[in-house]
Amino acid sequence: MVALFEVLARLPLSVLHRLGALFGWLVYRLSPRYAARLRDNLQRANLGLDEVRFKQTLHANIREAGKGVLELPWVWRRPFAQVVASVKQCHGWQHVAAAHAQGKGVIVLTPHVGCFEVIGLYVAAHQPFTCMYRPPRYPSLDKLMHQGRERGQMKLVATDLGGVRHLLKALKRGEAIGVLPDQVPGNGEGEWAPFFGRPAYTMTLIGRLIESSGAALVMCHSERLPQGEGYALHFSPLSFDASGSIPQQMNAALEAVVRQHPAQYLWSYNRYKVPRGALPPDVNKDS
Secondary structure (H helix, E strand, O other): OHHHHHHHHOOOHHHHHHHHHHHHHHHHHHOHHHHHHHHHHHHHOOOOOOHHHHHHHHHHHHHHHHHHHHOHHHHHHOOHHHHHHOEEEEEOHHHHHHHHHOOOOEEEEOOOEOOOHHHHHHHHOOOOEEEEEOOOOOHHHHHHHHHHHOOOOEEEEEOOHHHHHHHHHHHHOOOEEEEOOOOOOOOOOEEEEEEOOEEEEEEOHHHHHHHHHOOEEEEEEEEEOHHHOOEEEEEEEEOOOOOOOHHHHHHHHHHHHHHHOHHHEOOOOOOOOOOOOOOOHHHHHHO
16 A cells, blocks of 8 residues: 555656546446445535536546545655645645634634645644544555654644643643544534535534634635646634534535535535434434
């Protein structure tokens, strides 16, 4: 795997994106389960697309998903400065910089849009950044993740109680942390909240971190630019009403971002699964 990553990383990003588009179609054709989930999630999101636009968005998403796989070696194995320089546009960074200047911690929500891997490296080039991640099953891949991500001022922590403690400590030091807000949490770590009209098990961690640290909250999504030109990052401040459901408000904010770039969202992700041990949403409703 390391050797394959090294070979692919030597190719220009534009070439990897062209190959990735073909790879996306290959996976879509060879995996009926993957293809069905992608189509179903996109169709049931009710984005207001007519038949022609739906097909265009679906086909674009198939290509973008493949680009996301083949750009990973480039992002993880190319020199750190070169990866950071691939961010050609950055909108709203002043919101992060202002909070940092005030000594205030920042929670950066990074949804599965575009090349979300590049967001952490960009932030880590400017200030300390602690990011939660789910350790993979294979040690070789875990090593690649650490080598590719823990650069600049980046630190990885696992998605467990110890990792949460590290996040809270970083916020109280006035540093930034990164969390994937649309990742399905484990049983007992979330609540059911609507996401594109369907119940999705959504993390409650963000609300607890805000309450414990008083940190600023920022959403950042990455936009993959055409022709392998690089990426555009979009930072926008968020504020949630503590008297309401924070998971519901967070999902609403996520929906707004996805609607801006529906072709670059990871629709193939099993966002609506029931975590092991958790009660399905209809059971919770009846009880």
